[in-house]
Amino acid sequence: MKLIELVLWIAGITLLTIYLGAQAWGQSAGQRDLTGFVMAQQSAGTTTPSAASSEPDVDAVLAVLRIPGIDLEVPVTYGTSETVLRRGAGLIEGTAPPGTPGNVGIAAHRDTFFRGLEHIAVGDRIDLETLEGRLRYHVTGMSIVEPTEVHVLADTGEDVLTLVTCYPFYFVGHAPQRFIVRAAAADPSN
Numbered sequence: 570m571k572l573i574e575l576v577l578w579i580a581g582i583t584l585l586t587i588y589l590g591a592q593a594w595g596q597s598a599g600q601r602d603l604t605g606f607v608m609a610q611q612s613a614g615t616t617t618p619s620a621a622s623s624e625p626d627v628d629a630v631l632a633v634l635r636i637p638g639i640d641l642e643v644p645v646t647y648g649t650s651e652t653v654l655r656r657g658a659g660l661i662e663g664t665a666p667p668g669t670p671g672n673v674g675i676a677a678h679r680d681t682f683f684r685g686l687e688h689i690a691v692g693d694r695i696d697l698e699t700l701e702g703r704l705r706y707h708v709t710g711m712s713i714v715e716p717t718e719v720h721v722l723a724d725t726g727e728d729v730l731t732l733v734t735c736y737p738f739y740f741v742g743h744a745p746q747r748f749i750v751r752a753a754a755a756d757p758s759n
Contacts (some may be wrong), residue, residue: 620746621690629646632645634697637696659678661676664731668702672722707755708754734747
């Protein structure tokens with residue numbers, strides 16, 4: 570019986586170490602992405618890439634998402650693959666790229682980068698910084714939807730930002746629902 574306990578303890582510690590190592594790698598890669606974005610911003614004075622490029626560079630950081638009220642800063646790259654979401658947030662395919670009109674959809678994991686969304690409030694400021702400049706949004710509401718309710722990502726005819734993460738925030742395994750944060754573009758003079 571003691572041998573089984575020892576094996577289970579070793580297996581548990583090994584799995585925990587692997588999990589924490591993967592989390593550390595993701596955080597480190599995200600930090601490198603942020604640093605690379607800042608360097609690209611500094612060198613963008615002579616040539617400014619178009620935000621609406623027809624072929625997205627899946628490895629390039631499109632923007633940096635900042636929510637001061639919950640102390641969030643995360644790079645946003647193209648797509649929602651597991652690799653992308655380990656490193657930061659991802660632009661949901663089929664939604665407007667940052668800096669273009671429409672509904673910009675961004676997703677991230679609830680147990681890493683978007684954990685703080687559980688504390689977001691209506692009126693909170695969200696900044697989305699691209700190489701072309703900073704876009705400012707204000708949270709207009711939150712909702713919980715089923716994964717099949719993709720209407721939240723549809724073009725609304727207005728400049729909005731939709732953040733998506735799994736819900737409930739504290740759930741073991743694949744979460745059954747999605748937590749949605751909707752934010753409207755702020756008046757440019759603000």
